[in-house]
Structure formats: structure tokens, C-alpha cells
Amino acid sequence: MEKVTLREYAKRHKLSYFNVMKMAKNGDVKSVIEVEEGKEVTYVLIDEEQEKKVSENIIETSAKSLTLLEENKLLKQEISRLKEALEKCNKRTILA
Numbered sequence: 054m055e056k057v058t059l060r061e062y063a064k065r066h067k068l069s070y071f072n073v074m075k076m077a078k079n080g081d082v083k084s085v086i087e088v089e090e091g092k093e094v095t096y097v098l099i100d101e102e103q104e105k106k107v108s109e110n111i112i113e114t115s116a117k118s119l120t121l122l123e124e125n126k127l128l129k130q131e132i133s134r135l136k137e138a139l140e141k142c143n144k145r146t147i148l149a
Contacts, residue, residue: 055099062097066107082107
């Protein structure tokens with residue numbers, strides 16, 4: 054397992070720092086909080102299984118232009134992923 058900071062992880066996956074921070078807080082990625090020089094620093098623990106899950110969630114945009122059918126397919130995948138996330142959120146608010 055490799056240990057990297059949130060910023061380094063964001064750079065590697067071309068994500069925003071804020072999104073990586075949310076992923077760490079939600080438990081989407083394994084993370085560890087350590088105290089260095091009196092400050093709490095969050096590190097992401099990288100392993101191969103986790104990287105596969107994360108890379109599936111990140112939809113990469115290609116340099117070539119997409120046809121309408123391909124773009125439609127990608128948008129439908131994104132909608133279904135967002136619906137699943139919304140259902141999880143609704144279940145949490147009902148239980149609270």
C-alpha cells in the first residue's frame with residue numbers, strides 16, 4: 054500500500070482537491086489521519102482494488118469528439134450512478 058496526500062491523489066486522478074476530500078470523508082477511498090508538526094494531515098492509502106473502483110467511477114473524457122449515441126450512453130451511465138448516490142443519501146436522511 055502506498056500512502057499519498059490528498060493533493061497528490063487529486064493530481065494523479067485529475068480530480069479537484071475538494072472531491073478527493075469528500076471521497077476520503079465518505080469512505081470511498083481508504084484514508085488515514087496523522088499528526089505532523091502539530092497539524093492533522095490526511096493521507097490516502099492506495100491499493101489496486103481501490104484504484105479499479107475509483108477509475109470506474111471517474112468517467113474519462115476522450116480527446117476525440119463523441120458521436121451522439123456514445124455521448125447519450127455516457128450520460129445515461131452518469132444518470133444511473135447519480136440516482137444510486139441519491140438513493141443512498143435519502144436512506145441516510147430517513148434513518149437520521
